[in-house]
Amino acid sequence: MSLTAVILCGGRSSRMGQDKATLLAGNETFLERAIRVAREISDDVIVVSRASQAVPPNVRVVNDPIENLGPLAGIAEGLAASDSDLNVVIACDMPLIKSAVLQRLVEEIGEHDACVAVVDGHASVLCGAYRSRVAPVAKEMLDQGERRVTALVDRIKTKRVDAALLRDIDPNLETFFSCDTPEAYKQLMQNPKGKMQK
Numbered sequence: 660m661s662l663t664a665v666i667l668c669g670g671r672s673s674r675m676g677q678d679k680a681t682l683l684a685g686n687e688t689f690l691e692r693a694i695r696v697a698r699e700i701s702d703d704v705i706v707v708s709r710a711s712q713a714v715p716p717n718v719r720v721v722n723d724p725i726e727n728l729g730p731l732a733g734i735a736e737g738l739a740a741s742d743s744d745l746n747v748v749i750a751c752d753m754p755l756i757k758s759a760v761l762q763r764l765v766e767e768i769g770e771h772d773a774c775v776a777v778v779d780g781h782a783s784v785l786c787g788a789y790r791s792r793v794a795p796v797a798k799e800m801l802d803q804g805e806r807r808v809t810a811l812v813d814r815i816k817t818k819r820v821d822a823a824l825l826r827d828i829d830p831n832l833e834t835f836f837s838c839d840t841p842e843a844y845k846q847l848m849q850n851p852k853g854k855m856q857k
Contacts, residue, residue: 661744662765664697664704665737666690667730667785668712668751680712682844684754689838691715693751699758700747700765705740707733729806730785735797738789750785754847755833760825764788772796772815776822778835783822784808786834 668680668690680690687695690706694715697704704718714720721740723732734748745768747761760776765788768774775787785808797811805811822832838847 661742662701662703663741663743663746664701664761665734665741665746665748665789666693666697666704666706666718666751667733667737667748668693668706668708668714678712679752679839680708682838684847689751689754692754693749693756694718696756696758696761697747697749700762703741703743705737707737728801729808731797731806731808731811732801734789734808734811735794735801738791738794738797741791741794744790744792746789746791748785748787748789750837752837752839753786753834754838755836756786757829757834759828760834761786761788763825763828764820767818767820769818770816771818773812774818774820775812776825776835777819778822778832782809782812782817782819783835784812785837787812 682689684692694704705721706714706718707721708714709726710722721736723736738746745765747765749756764774768788772793773787773789775782775784793815796815800811838844
């Protein structure tokens with residue numbers, strides 16, 4: 660089965676106040692960690708970044724054609740660049756992502772367009788499995804002024820998996836810990852091995 664990993668790192672990081680992709684988690688930056696985890700399940704890794712961002716070697720890089728349109732634009736560009744039907748999409752500011760969770764979402768997608776986990780009542784749309792055929796839908800929505808990824812998963816045929824069913828491979832659901840504020844980063848640094856309860 661061909662599988663591509665799409666990593667989103669082109670955001671403005673306005674809530675964090677600095678580029679999240681360059682933040683350290685252990686001896687790796689967030690982006691380096693995301694690439695390493697992605698490579699555990701895919702040899703084909705696409706990083707969607709701003710044109711000015713530094714990206715590690717040995718990955719494919721796609722730049723946002725128009726910056727600051729948010730993750731929906733990143734998903735559209737990453738899926739359009741993919742050579743695979745199946746893809747995992749992950750945001751680089753989720754530093755505790757488990758590759759086993761990504762693999763499970765791929766296995767659960769069936770004939771759907773996407774498969775995402777529902778955590779605390781909300782779909783975790785920036786950590787999911789997506790088919791490449793979603794790209795033109797996302798681009799059409801962007802052209803119509805829509806920028807919410809949640810609107811995308813509502814529009815396409817999406818399988819939603821209760822995150823509780825993933826606790827066998829991620830007991831504390833650390834995968835879904837989003838580190839997008841200084842407070843969240845401080846929490847991560849105080850718990851470098853995870854243990855973020857969900």
